[in-house]
Amino acid sequence: MFSPDAVLVILGMAAITYGLRAGGLLLGGRLPREGPWARALSALPGVILVSIVLPAMLSEGLFGVLAGTLTALVMLRTRNLVVAMLVGIAFIAAARWAVGA
């Protein structure tokens, strides 16, 4: 059921991941509350998302860029996460089906 090596590597993965999470939170708490560090920290959520989203769209090629743009437009109009996600997913599925991928 469990091999010792597997358990060891899983515990190691868990320790590393938890360490990065806890380390990040404690580090963030120690950064100054004003000035450049505070500006950097409050800008982080937006710039992290941009850095995740653009490559995720482009890695799906033209359809990914179109589906991502459509998703963003639907979100801007409806402000409804579920609707925007469903439109994006339906678009990419339909586009792939149309080209027989």
Place this chain on the structure above:
Amino acid sequence: MADASLPKAYAWDDVRAGFRKTVPLALGVASYGVAMGVVATTKPITLAELLLKSVIVLAGAAQIVAVGLWTSPVPIAAILLSTLVVNLRYILLCASLRPVFEQRSLWQKLAGIYLVADENWAVTMAEQRRRPTQPGYLLGGGLAILVFWTAGAAAGYLAGNEIPSPSRLGLDFAFAAAFVSLTIGFWRGRGDLVPWCAAGAVALGVWWLVPGPWYMVAGALVGAGVAALSRDREQEPSDVQS
């Protein structure tokens, strides 16, 4: 704890609200869990090991990479190194959670930070943009991810290749669609334009040129750096609650 007016860190209502708001994204996470489970059936990893990993690591991308690397004997060093690299972004994600954990004790922080995945982080930060949000909301979202991710992994492992591939239904795009939508809510005004463009340009450039997940950390660091250097934001309220 010192502040009597501080709401409970882990109130049941907050946990439930966070869980509910994260479910749409957790459905996407479940489909990656299925994909990982299917791949795992071709590897010398048992179902018990796969589920243990899902519950105590709870980091989708790192786990998928680890399953891909899994052989017998287990390549311990390679898996641990890739876990470190793939999950480096959590330092930045969790640092940005500061306003959610404002004035919380060390124990409340250490407990609440365990179940942080990309999805419940993003949902919680979006909520925090609207109103002060407590750690329970983040935890509730984390529980949603945990349940759907583990259930997806088990389903994929047990059903093997009988499940239609998620990409036929467009479900592999769920992550991108969710994060595009959430990004919209983080736009704070024209001051964000230059940092966002810098982050996007660097992320795309690094993604194009350097294999591996470095692009996220590189783009985020450069974007935050540009924001730090911009002077005109000095007067704007920061996200720290006062």
